[in-house]
Amino acid sequence: MHRKWWNLIRIRTIETGAEPGGGEPPQPEPPQSDPQANTGGEGDEKLGEHGMTALKNERRANKSLREQLAAANARIKEFEDRDKTDAEKASERIASLEKSNTGNAAKALRYEVAVDKQLPKALAERLQGSTREELEADADSLLKLVNVQNKPNVKPDPSQGKGGDPKPHSLSEAISAYYK
Template identity: 45%
Template sequence: MKIHLPAIGPDLPIHPRTGLTALGLRRNGQPIWPVRGASPDDPGEGDQDGGDDGPDVPPGTGDAGKQAIDRMKQERNEERKARRALEAKLAEYQKAEQEKAEADKTEAEKRAAAEQRAEQAELRALRLEVAAEKGLTPAQAKRLVGATREELEADADDILATFPTAPAVPAPKPTPKPDPSQGSRGGGGKPSAQDRAAKRLERLGIKNT
């Protein structure tokens, strides 16, 4: 936004080094020099958070010039307030984005840890399965190394070739217990103690009741 002040009052001085015309005169008569490279809306050093720092009204300025300067000061203050509000919103947005990024990072780390635990559990189950299929002992199963079934099977074959398992010794069959009822049956079996006692009583003439 450009504000053209009316040419009222004395001629404004020209800077001997920059060749720029002064913006106005202060109350003490000192000229207000423009800053080179600054836009008319942002004269540079004067646009800080120090409140109303617009140019003083040059001596001899009429009502129209004073009104123009007042409007310039008001607009500059409004722009400063709007800029501070935008900067606050930007800082709040950046903070929210940073917190969101941290939360997303935490969730990603949790998912990665859960996936790693699942892979490890699956590999342990696969190792036990291969060990059972190959007939490995528990000690040999602990030596299995591999990330896939093919690798585990190949490693199991190497273990069996290097450390062959001893053939399993069959357990002895239990000896059957004698059946006492077999002595009373006919046939050339050995008489039982009860039969011998009955015969002895019979020889003595005593009836066994």
């Protein structure tokens, strides 16, 4: 754990440009309402106060850079589209809609096969194949695996539960049945 802490300090000093071992230790910042910073990963609580501050700062910077990248990509797309004719723009739009339609049709077919084969909904996305027959074959093999895992390993005990002899209605019948 000491080594992990030292690596965090080294990363922090490299980011800020400060010399290791010199200057003041980084001061924790007040918590911000950054939704990504609040969703900690597994083991985040082990980082300590300074580690959590550094992690939140990294996540904030990452989010900012992703937003800048999306804006830059949109700007590039705008420059590329500037010189295109209306027919080229329409053909690109049609191509993207056809691709989306194909994906949606494949997803609908997977769910349809899953419903037909009574496969759990959570496993429908795992079906593989391009035709209905391939999807059905994959669903059958997946069902075999699911049924094997769900099959109980305990055999019923025949001595428990309702037996073959009728239950006596009175004490005298019970006594006579016992002495037979």
